[in-house]
Amino acid sequence: MSVTDPAHAGVGVPLRAWVQRRRDRPPPVTGTLAGMQLDIHGPRFTWPGGPEAIGPTFASLAQTAEAIGVRTLSVMDHWFQMEMLWPAEEPMLEGYTTLSFAAAKTERLRFRMLVGGVTYRHPGLLAKTVTTLDVLSGGRAELGLGAAWYEREHRGLGVPFPPLRERYERLSETLQICFQMWSDDNGPFKGKYYELAETICEPRPISRPRPPVLIGGSGERKTLRLVAKYADACNIFAGPTDHIAHKLDVLRRHCDNEGRDYDRINKTMLARNDPFGDAVDFLADAQRYRDLGIDTLIFVPSGDPVAYTRQLGGDLGARLRDL
Numbered sequence: 609m610s611v612t613d614p615a616h617a618g619v620g621v622p623l624r625a626w627v628q629r630r631r632d633r634p635p636p637v638t639g640t641l642a643g644m645q646l647d648i649h650g651p652r653f654t655w656p657g658g659p660e661a662i663g664p665t666f667a668s669l670a671q672t673a674e675a676i677g678v679r680t681l682s683v684m685d686h687w688f689q690m691e692m693l694w695p696a697e698e699p700m701l702e703g704y705t706t707l708s709f710a711a712a713k714t715e716r717l718r719f720r721m722l723v724g725g726v727t728y729r730h731p732g733l734l735a736k737t738v739t740t741l742d743v744l745s746g747g748r749a750e751l752g753l754g755a756a757w758y759e760r761e762h763r764g765l766g767v768p769f770p771p772l773r774e775r776y777e778r779l780s781e782t783l784q785i786c787f788q789m790w791s792d793d794n795g796p797f798k799g800k801y802y803e804l805a806e807t808i809c810e811p812r813p814i815s816r817p818r819p820p821v822l823i824g825g826s827g828e829r830k831t832l833r834l835v836a837k838y839a840d841a842c843n844i845f846a847g848p849t850d851h852i853a854h855k856l857d858v859l860r861r862h863c864d865n866e867g868r869d870y871d872r873i874n875k876t877m878l879a880r881n882d883p884f885g886d887a888v889d890f891l892a893d894a895q896r897y898r899d900l901g902i903d904t905l906i907f908v909p910s911g912d913p914v915a916y917t918r919q920l921g922g923d924l925g926a927r928l929r930d931l
Contacts, residue, residue, distance in 0.1 A: 644894060644931040645904040647680045648673045648917055649722050649878065652689070653699040655913070662699065663709070668914045670710035674717040676921025677929075681710060682722035682752065682906070688761040696760065704737050711745035718748045722843060722906070723824030725756030726778050727767060731785040732804050738786070739813045747814035751786060752843075754824040755779050755831070776830045777801065783821065783838045790818035822876070828858045836862035841874035843906075849896050852877065856901050876904040883907065887924055891931075898931040 648669070655665050673681050683706050684690075689698035707719040719741065729737065734751075742749035755775040756762075762769035770778070781799040788797055789809040797804040813819050822841040825831035835842040836859060844855050856875065863870040877897065883890045894905060905928065909916035 643929050644898050644902075645679055645874075646677070646920065646925055646928060647682065647876065647904055647906040648678050648920075649682045649684075649906045649908050650913065651684050651908060652694065653701055654694070659699065662701070665914065666706065666710060667713045669909070669917060670714050670717055672914050672917045672921075674714045676917065676925060678717065678917070679904075680718040680720060680750065681707075682720050683707065685721040685724040685728060685752075686758060686761060687728075687765055688758070690758065691760065704741060707749075708741055708744065711741065711748060715746075716748075718750060719745065720750035720822060721752040723752040723754040723822065725758070726753060726775060726782050727756040727762065727769065731782040731802055732789065732807065734782065735786040735789040735809055738819055739790070739809055739811070742813040742815050742819050743811050747816075749813070749815065750820045750822060750841075752822045752824060753779065753782065774801070776834075779823075780834060780838075783834070786821075787818065787838070822874075826855050828855070832859045833862045833866075835859060835873065836866045836868050836870075839873060841876055841904075843876045843878075844902075846878045846880045849893075849900060852897060852902065853900050874903050875901055876906055877902050879905045879907050882910070883924055883928075884919060891924075891927055894928055895931050 650666070650669065653662050653666070655661055657665070670681055683701070683703050685703045686700055687702075688696040689700050690696075703721050703724070707721075710717070711719055724734070738749050738751050755772065756769075759769050761767070778801050781802050784799070785797055785802060785804065785807065789807045790813055794806060794808045797807055820840040821838060822843060823831060823835045823839040824843040826845045832842070832855065842859065844852060846852075859873070859875075860870045862868075863873070879890075879894075881890055881893070897905070907916075907920060
């Protein structure tokens, strides 16, 4: 990719002049945020020092993320490490306990799963768990949810793993239950898979009108339709710009069908490449995704997660935020 490409314009100029140039441009017409939001996602706890170092390292990661202006810190909702990337026997922590620990170490940082598996917790207990995190953190919890997929950990720990179609139906019912528990309706809920005699949830969440909901995945017939119906945010699987453009077009059509404002849904995506390898190319790609409507890039620290996050808070992060 040539540095003379218009998408690279400004990358070689001083930061202050580049920022001013970006501010002089008209605001984007898509998305919910004025500029590109940077979030941090932690998929591993395999850090030097063994189990004794996990707590201090994760606390430092959360505090560093908050210090550089990251909005949301997320972890995976898994019980075994993902075997297609790393050994299943690697350290893995329960997600909501982990996020609650980080919430106690911070003041502004928001927290969510990326993304919670619908099969792991009964919907009523899930709503209560997210509410607890929201109350104790002062209104900083979000519900990240998906249809679940990791069959090995289900079988390994004795968790039922229904067929995909049923998992999607359970996902829809789970969202309905959470919404009811976060409303003034304390009455019963009767669905195909779940039946609750009462939906009392006290104390109520501090977040108003409720904790924001993110649905993860890019399935066009089911997942993105559920995003349009229920979610405040989506997490689109990373891919080439034409792939992302197509997925967002599908989401827009689902929003039209559901009577939802497409622009009010925060569109998130994991950063595809190393941001520090070739900053010119990375910024150019990020600009293209932002132009398509991606509001938030989620970064996955490699190596030392605290040092990575601190580096993200420098010049590159400032330029990304101003896209």
